[in-house]
Amino acid sequence: xxxxxxxxxxxxxxxxxxxxxxxxxxxxxxxxxxxxxxxxxxxxxxxxxxxxxxxxxxxxxxxxxxxxxxxxxxxxxxxxxxxxxxxxxxxxxxxxxxxxxxxxxxxxxxxxxxxxxxxxxxxxxxxxxxxxxxxxxxxxxxxxxxxxxxxxxxxxxxxxxxxxxxxxxxxxxxxxxxxxxx
Amino acid sequence: xxxxxxxxxxxxxxxxxxxxxxxxxxxxxxxxxxxxxxxxxxxxxxxxxxxxxxxxxxxxxxxxxxxxxxxxxxxxxxxxxxxxxxxxxxxxxxxxxxxxxxxxxxxxxxxxxxxxxxxxxxxxxxxxxxxxxxxxxxxxxxxxxxxxxxxxxxxxxxxxxxxxxxxxxxxxxxxxxxxxxxxxxxxxxxxxxxxxxxxxxxxxxxxxxxxxxxxxxxxxxxxxxxxxxxxxxxxxxxxxxxxxxxxxxxxxxxxxxxxxxxxxxxxxxxxxxxxxxxxxxxxxxxxxxxxxxxxxx
Numbered sequence: 498x499x500x501x502x503x504x505x506x507x508x509x510x511x512x513x514x515x516x517x518x519x520x521x522x523x524x525x526x527x528x529x530x531x532x533x534x535x536x537x538x539x540x541x542x543x544x545x546x547x548x549x550x551x552x553x554x555x556x557x558x559x560x561x562x563x564x565x566x567x568x569x570x571x572x573x574x575x576x577x578x579x580x581x582x583x584x585x586x587x588x589x590x591x592x593x594x595x596x597x598x599x600x601x602x603x604x605x606x607x608x609x610x611x612x613x614x615x616x617x618x619x620x621x622x623x624x625x626x627x628x629x630x631x632x633x634x635x636x637x638x639x640x641x642x643x644x645x646x647x648x649x650x651x652x653x654x655x656x657x658x659x660x661x662x663x664x665x666x667x668x669x670x671x672x673x674x675x676x677x678x679x
Numbered sequence: 680x681x682x683x684x685x686x687x688x689x690x691x692x693x694x695x696x697x698x699x700x701x702x703x704x705x706x707x708x709x710x711x712x713x714x715x716x717x718x719x720x721x722x723x724x725x726x727x728x729x730x731x732x733x734x735x736x737x738x739x740x741x742x743x744x745x746x747x748x749x750x751x752x753x754x755x756x757x758x759x760x761x762x763x764x765x766x767x768x769x770x771x772x773x774x775x776x777x778x779x780x781x782x783x784x785x786x787x788x789x790x791x792x793x794x795x796x797x798x799x800x801x802x803x804x805x806x807x808x809x810x811x812x813x814x815x816x817x818x819x820x821x822x823x824x825x826x827x828x829x830x831x832x833x834x835x836x837x838x839x840x841x842x843x844x845x846x847x848x849x850x851x852x853x854x855x856x857x858x859x860x861x862x863x864x865x866x867x868x869x870x871x872x873x874x875x876x877x878x879x880x881x882x883x884x885x886x887x888x889x890x891x892x893x894x895x896x897x898x899x900x901x902x903x904x905x906x907x908x909x910x911x912x913x914x915x916x917x918x919x920x921x922x923x924x925x926x927x928x929x930x931x932x933x934x935x936x937x938x939x940x941x942x943x944x945x946x947x948x949x950x951x952x953x954x955x956x957x958x959x960x961x962x963x964x965x966x967x968x969x970x971x972x973x974x975x976x
Binding site for chain 1: 680681682683684685686687688690711714715718719721722723731733735764787788789790791793794875876
């Protein structure tokens with residue numbers, strides 16, 4: 498049990514040092530064990546694109562990010578659980594001068610009104626397009642069922658994802674992979 | 680919303696290490712896997728725990744696949760860390776155990792299914808959860824482990840009541856063994872929820888074994904209405920030995936609605952639940968029988 502006591506000593510003050518790769522950059526921080534991943538991203542790293550909506554049950558999906566390649570709700574994960582993980586947030590998609598096809602889709606098809614749910618929507622779209630290059634409208638609906646939008650009727654969001662799918666499939670395999678394999 | 684303060688966090692990489700931790704801290708510790716149920720409870724202060732044990736790194740709990748326990752006795756072993764996503768889409772589940780994917784694909788949403796685990800869902804034992812019903816219907820065996828040894832439970836004995844199972848503070852659910860279906864068997868699950876992906880208002884799971892259209896045996900459970908899924912014994916007896924027709928199934932659904940005790944709550948009145956039960960009871964039995972005939976299990 499010596500090893501366990503050692504472990505306990507290292508974190509018994511309620512904090513733990515974690516290292517994560519976020520949007521390609523490796524960061525290390527000491528965090529409270531009870532800190533949620535979403536708060537870590539927003540408050541510790543200043544990545545405020547990931548939103549806090551429902552805040553309790555993880556129903557709204559505004560905090561959706563990619564954790565080790567899969568979309569998850571960062572308000573239902575502890576920051577310490579992400580130790581060693583690879584994270585992609587909406588900030589990692591594209592830049593204002595060089596939008597990611599998914600962002601372009603939301604821009605072109607006006608897939609938003611207030612924009613609060615948009616970052617989460619885009620991360621779920623990313624997860625979908627990674628495995629399904631030509632999703633039907635029903636498949637898109639199923640993919641964003643965990644992302645609530647209170648403004649639109651979802652129609653424009655679906656068109657935005659379809660636009661992104663078309664843009665991506667018109668690209669070469671290498672380009673596509675570069676844009677979708679985080 | 681912040682969870683209650685947590686003073687210590689462990690992420691063991693082997694099962695043995697995890698059992699050591701449970702042996703020492705069991706009464707003060709909570710196990711976290713996907714955390715999709717635990718984190719809301721921590722935020723709402725319905726659970727207050729000084730220690731968190733994160734089991735995500737334990738490879739022994741990630742087992743998934745068919746194996747022979749002894750000659751002729753094939754099972755599907757599902758490690759406690761198997762995600763809902765795997766259960767919803769794995770080719771093996773879809774081809775031989777479709778009742779499990781019936782249930783898993785309706786859990787929450789994509790994000791929840793990417794993270795949530797079967798072990799978490801079963802041990803949490805929410806009466807409206809989706810996975811307990813098929814686990815019961817398929818006569819599964821659940822292996823619970825502690826530093827002192829291993830205990831096996833039939834699914835029927837595993838669930839005690841509202842969010843209560845046989846798992847003790849120093850124990851962990853390691854895996855679920857599901858017997859491979861015999862010829863002529865089909866099983867199906869369906870549920871009614873207010874919003875897609877929500878907890879069930881009622882859910883029904885059924886397994887039927889046919890020999891030339893005659894019901895040899897069946898197993899039926901209804902979830903979402905009681906502290907734990909209730910077995911529809913009278914319906915099973917009613918079907919026994921009968922030649923299956925649409926009319927018989929309709930009558931079976933009536934028997935089911937008659938025998939299951941349902942209560943009213945904020946989601947639905949008991950009258951409405953009875954109506955739902957007849958509808959879903961019929962549909963699920965039909966689907967199970969269709970699968971039995973096509974030998975789709």
